Structure formats: C-alpha cells, structure tokens
Amino acid sequence: MGTTALDLLRASRVILFGVGGVGGWCAEALVRSGIGHITIVDNDEICVTNVNRQIQATTKNVGKSKVDELRERLISIHPRVKVEAIPEVYEFAHRDRFDLHGFDYVIDAIDSYTHKLELIEHSWEVGARLFSSMGAACRMDVTKIRTASLWDARMDPFARILRKGLRKRGFPGDFQVVYSEEEPLAPVERTSVACGTHQCFCHPNDPDHVDWCATKLVINGSAVHVTASFGMALSGLVLQDVRQRASDRHQISEESQGLPTRVP
Numbered sequence: 001m002g003t004t005a006l007d008l009l010r011a012s013r014v015i016l017f018g019v020g021g022v023g024g025w026c027a028e029a030l031v032r033s034g035i036g037h038i039t040i041v042d043n044d045e046i047c048v049t050n051v052n053r054q055i056q057a058t059t060k061n062v063g064k065s066k067v068d069e070l071r072e073r074l075i076s077i078h079p080r081v082k083v084e085a086i087p088e089v090y091e092f093a094h095r096d097r098f099d100l101h102g103f104d105y106v107i108d109a110i111d112s113y114t115h116k117l118e119l120i121e122h123s124w125e126v127g128a129r130l131f132s133s134m135g136a137a138c139r140m141d142v143t144k145i146r147t148a149s150l151w152d153a154r155m156d157p158f159a160r161i162l163r164k165g166l167r168k169r170g171f172p173g174d175f176q177v178v179y180s181e182e183e184p185l186a187p188v189e190r191t192s193v194a195c196g197t198h199q200c201f202c203h204p205n206d207p208d209h210v211d212w213c214a215t216k217l218v219i220n221g222s223a224v225h226v227t228a229s230f231g232m233a234l235s236g237l238v239l240q241d242v243r244q245r246a247s248d249r250h251q252i253s254e255e256s257q258g259l260p261t262r263v264p
Helices: 003-011 023-033 066-077 092-097 113-126 157-168 224-256
Strands: 013-017 037-041 082-086 105-108 129-133 145-149 176-180
Touching (some): 003 224, 023 037, 023 066, 023 224, 037 066, 092 113, 105 224, 113 129, 113 157, 129 224, 145 224, 157 176
Parallel strands (some): 013 105, 105 129, 129 176
Antiparallel strands (some): 145 176
C-alpha cells in the first residue's frame, strides 16, 4: 500500500449502514487494515439466529445492541481507532441525522429494499463515494462473488429489483456493488422456526421488542463463508480506492517536480 496510502487510510472517515452478516465483517476488515474513523449504524439487537454468521454475535450477548457489541470488539482490535456506534435505522424521515458530507466513504450493507434506495439516493445527492452490497443469502459458492457497477451486476435478483426502483425514481448515477453470479439456491427442505412468525424466541418476554423478521416476506438462509466474503469484498473496494488516491497524489507530485512518470 505504501506510507501515503496508509496515511490516507488513517485519515479516512467511513460510515457503514448495517452491521449484520456482511457489514460486521466489513467493519472488522477496515479496522484491521488501519482505518482511522468508522461510524456504524444499525438499530437491531443480536438474535441467537445471528450467531451462525455475524462476527459480533455469540450465545453470550443475545439481546444486546449489535453496534455496541461490534464497537467494543473493534476497539479491542485497534485501541486508537475512533468508532461511533449509532443504534438507529436509516430511513428518509431521519436522513438529516446522517451528515454524509463528513465521510470519505459510505458503505451500504442494508437488507431493506426501501431504506437501501433512500440511502443510495442520499449518497448520490451529496457526492459521496458509495459501495453497496447486493444479496448474499441463498448462496454457497464464494468463487462467484464479483464487484462491478450496479448496472452490470448479473444473476442477482436483488440488484435487478434495485435497478428497477432506481430507474422509476429517475436516478442518474452509478456506483460499485458486491454481488454474486451464483443463482440463488432453493432450500433443500422447509423447516418450521419461530423467526418471522411474530413468535420471536430471542425476546419472548419483552413486549417492547420489535420483531423485524416478521416484517419480511421471506426469511432466507445465509452461510457465513459467503456473507463474510461479501463484507471482505466491500472493505477491499475501500482499500483499492485509497491506494489509487495515493498513487494519483504521487503522480501529481512527480509531475509538478518535472520527474518522469513511472510506468506501472
């Protein structure tokens, strides 16, 4: 990466929306790589069903805030990193709470279609560098994971639906996404679980708990090796961009000094 790139990385500010099976791994990779400031946004609490894939989830912290638990883990890895944990959901009505102008990178790991659309539009309006995750559920083959423009992402039903929604809104922009070319797998067998049935077994005695799973039409299974790979790929997009910015600075510096431009 080089000293210039590492300095840029340390000075960079990232805001990450969604710290589930994809976002949590992305956050950890960025902190382990030397990011200086990261804000993590997610209003959800850890459920026992998260333990199979979410990096901050264990059987000992079920019911605790995802962002608070992840913040504690990240600081234990890199004590000098600045981690701001915001236990809120991103939505249009509260978009002004998130000043995206103040960040070098916006990372979208939200699995809610409507909130994802709203964050994409907001990021484009303020000129933020946005990287977004498409659907990681119902996949098993990490060799099919790709990065590309949203408009070029193939074989991903979520990307297709997202493109349709953005076209309806007259969205003129473009951004890089992580997606899979693997066709989503049908379940080998149907199982009966409380998740998504208004009988959430994470908080059976908490009348104030919101069962977000019950708001979804389908609860799709996810494998940790795939969701983690999506998160790593997202962090890689940030690192590659930082490295390119550092390379551009070196080239400008050399040209200003009249030095010959190096051939890569």
